[in-house]
Amino acid sequence: LNFKGYNFERSLVDVNLLENLDDFEVRDDDIFIVTYPKSGTIWTQQILSLICFEDHRYRTKHVDTMDRAPFLEYNIRSMDFLSRPSPRIFTTHMPYYLVPKGLKKTKAKIIYVYRNPKDVLNSFYHYSKMVIRLEAPEDPESYMKAFLDGEVVGSVWFDHIRGWYEHRHDFDILFMMYEEMKKDLRSSVCKISRFLEKELNEEDIDAVVQQATFKNMKSDPQANYQSILKNEIGIRGCDAQFLRKGTIGDWKNLLTMDQSERFDRIFQRKMKDIPLKFIWDI
Numbered sequence: 001l002n003f004k005g006y007n008f009e010r011s012l013v014d015v016n017l018l019e020n021l022d023d024f025e026v027r028d029d030d031i032f033i034v035t036y037p038k039s040g041t042i043w044t045q046q047i048l049s050l051i052c053f054e055d056h057r058y059r060t061k062h063v064d065t066m067d068r069a070p071f072l073e074y075n076i077r078s079m080d081f082l083s084r085p086s087p088r089i090f091t092t093h094m095p096y097y098l099v100p101k102g103l104k105k106t107k108a109k110i111i112y113v114y115r116n117p118k119d120v121l122n123s124f125y126h127y128s129k130m131v132i133r134l135e136a137p138e139d140p141e142s143y144m145k146a147f148l149d150g151e152v153v154g155s156v157w158f159d160h161i162r163g164w165y166e167h168r169h170d171f172d173i174l175f176m177m178y179e180e181m182k183k184d185l186r187s188s189v190c191k192i193s194r195f196l197e198k199e200l201n202e203e204d205i206d207a208v209v210q211q212a213t214f215k216n217m218k219s220d221p222q223a224n225y226q227s228i229l230k231n232e233i234g235i236r237g238c239d240a241q242f243l244r245k246g247t248i249g250d251w252k253n254l255l256t257m258d259q260s261e262r263f264d265r266i267f268q269r270k271m272k273d274i275p276l277k278f279i280w281d282i
């Protein structure tokens, strides 16, 4: 579904909500996670909910990540957003121009997580093969074309990051890089909690870090989307997992040298005036 120039996953999106987003009431203490798909969304949902809620940090309350930090546009479990107690964490893949206007006027905070787009493409390729609702890619070459042309859910990666970067002064926003989170999770957790003005002691930080590692999330049914994947999203094959590899540079197993160089040329042209740092490799 293309709504105002952006591709949503048709069968999961709440069109009524999209049409009324301008009126969506944002609270000062709301927190939004914004990502292009496959950039570390589920990971950030886990980290944020562990930082914000002691119940989740110490596992005294059993709530799936998806319900702790629900998607605004994909309200899969028909949650009543208005009755949710503060602080509310929301997740969205939307471009800057579609999010509720109230986000500019309130003190609500945004964490924008980005990842090198070759790994995004690679992760998306494997995800699209696995998920019934998405068109299965034929081969890496045609998928790379579709990705670069924005013929995927999330539209053009370059437009998404540029839009949010260029409009960063309109919001209270922190840019986080997937690869830096991967290289130093503890520092990233500290950085996010400082930004949220939610200072944690050493023990709390340890608890967050421990439950946000790839290995622990992958084996944690609350954190790995397993039930959502199987019951609400729908997968091809039964051993599919949302947390696939979680590494930096796995794109090298998908793209040829020629494809990678073509990608680089487009990246250099399109991103030359955006000073964000990228890591492609370990």
Ligand code: A3P
Pocket (backbone or CB within 6 Å): 035, 036, 037, 038, 039, 040, 041, 042, 043, 119, 122, 123, 124, 126, 182, 212, 213, 214, 215, 217, 242, 243, 244, 245, 246, 247, 250
């Ligand atoms: P891969 O397919 O490369 O493994 P999103 O949540 O935005 O859809 O992103 C999914 C990607 O983030 C997947 O990448 C997934 O494995 C990775 N991921 C999820 N949790 C992670 C974690 N704790 N550490 C590192 N990567 C993680």
